[in-house]
Amino acid sequence: MADAKKPRMEKRGLMERLNAGEIVIGDGGYVFALEKRGYVKAGPWTPEAAVEFPDAVRQLAREFLRAGSDVMQAFTFYGSDDKLENRGNVSQEKHTGAVVNSAACQIAKEVADEGNALVAGGVSQTPNYLSGSGKEAVQEQFRKQAEVFIKNDVDFLIAEYFEHVEEAVWAVEELKKTGKPVAATLCIGPEGDLHGVSAGDCAVQLAKAGADVVGLNCHFGPVKTLEAIRLMKAAMDKEGLKPFLMTQPLGFKTPDVGKQGFIDLPEFPFGLEPRILTRWDCHKYAREAYEIGVRYIGACCGMEPYHVRAIAEELSPERGCTPAGSQKHGMWGDGLRQHTKPWVRARARRDYWENLKPASGRPDCPVLAKPDGWGVTQGDKDLLQKTEATTDAELQELFQK
Numbered sequence: 001m002a003d004a005k006k007p008r009m010e011k012r013g014l015m016e017r018l019n020a021g022e023i024v025i026g027d028g029g030y031v032f033a034l035e036k037r038g039y040v041k042a043g044p045w046t047p048e049a050a051v052e053f054p055d056a057v058r059q060l061a062r063e064f065l066r067a068g069s070d071v072m073q074a075f076t077f078y079g080s081d082d083k084l085e086n087r088g089n090v091s092q093e094k095h096t097g098a099v100v101n102s103a104a105c106q107i108a109k110e111v112a113d114e115g116n117a118l119v120a121g122g123v124s125q126t127p128n129y130l131s132g133s134g135k136e137a138v139q140e141q142f143r144k145q146a147e148v149f150i151k152n153d154v155d156f157l158i159a160e161y162f163e164h165v166e167e168a169v170w171a172v173e174e175l176k177k178t179g180k181p182v183a184a185t186l187c188i189g190p191e192g193d194l195h196g197v198s199a200g201d202c203a204v205q206l207a208k209a210g211a212d213v214v215g216l217n218c219h220f221g222p223v224k225t226l227e228a229i230r231l232m233k234a235a236m237d238k239e240g241l242k243p244f245l246m247t248q249p250l251g252f253k254t255p256d257v258g259k260q261g262f263i264d265l266p267e268f269p270f271g272l273e274p275r276i277l278t279r280w281d282c283h284k285y286a287r288e289a290y291e292i293g294v295r296y297i298g299a300c301c302g303m304e305p306y307h308v309r310a311i312a313e314e315l316s317p318e319r320g321c322t323p324a325g326s327q328k329h330g331m332w333g334d335g336l337r338q339h340t341k342p343w344v345r346a347r348a349r350r351d352y353w354e355n356l357k358p359a360s361g362r363p364d365c366p367v368l369a370k371p372d373g374w375g376v377t378q379g380d381k382d383l384l385q386k387t388e389a390t391t392d393a394e395l396q397e398l399f400q401k
């Protein structure tokens, strides 16, 4: 790449790119990918790997860059102090939020500079909110993270993974004080947030709070995510609000989930493999998102670099380029023309992969699941968070429910 070593100062910012009508491709699900690779613990899902295993985080970021990501999101998901020390998570003893967030920013900056990518710092929902600690205590968590992002001069900020729009609005308010562009995404579906606010009203609230980009991430696969973003767009259009739209869905199919998304699935989080999207599903997602008007098109849990490459390949006519990773990937299976077996060479065509219905290969499996539906959300005593680990007695109580 000719401009690979461009100094960061010449880089065009997020709003410049979006205002010019360009597509911005996000990166993918660091938490889930790094959990599978052995660097993140499922349960707390906190990002101390940025300090403990920087090479692992850096390598994954490089893979997303090579796949076509225009954004290197610092690995700061659940990186607030109150989350790092929640429920017996020991990481806070060794690493404060400031240390973890700073290390994550350094990695993101380093990899972004290897291409022409933007660096984003992100905040996400907090235990303080779930416990009803109030606006000041919640915003204090965001403020501490934002200070680190500003010190590291990230290009823009993301408030992501909020189940309650109220907390997301508090995050946007706090992040806007930095003067950086702010993208805000909820982890909700077409049914709206967990307090019963409709998807459309959620979007309007975020836009009115000043979010430059509004959308969705996580909890739902592309189909439901796009259904919800349509509702959000329609509601904002009605109010004359025109922020840019953003989607970063799961890399899993979720036709059977309710309001809480994939958290309610019996397979969450250790048996989700049969639901993984193919790269061809990602082509479809990218095209539909683009047609709806989404211009920040990215990915979340379950999406690996090859999924992002598929997004970039689908949108290559609009973008006028293919990612570096496409050097090893013929479009629509074209590389298979080099295969030794003739029946596999016969699959070197678009219509074959576009119309394929992959078999699950799992005998005796139901097509859909029966999701949990406890209906417990912020304001309920069962959602009070604490720093101590969950006891055996407390677990027994939950097993009985």
Ligand SMILES: [Zn+2]
Residues within 6 Å of the ligand: 029, 217, 218, 219, 250, 300, 301
């Ligand atoms: Zn996710």
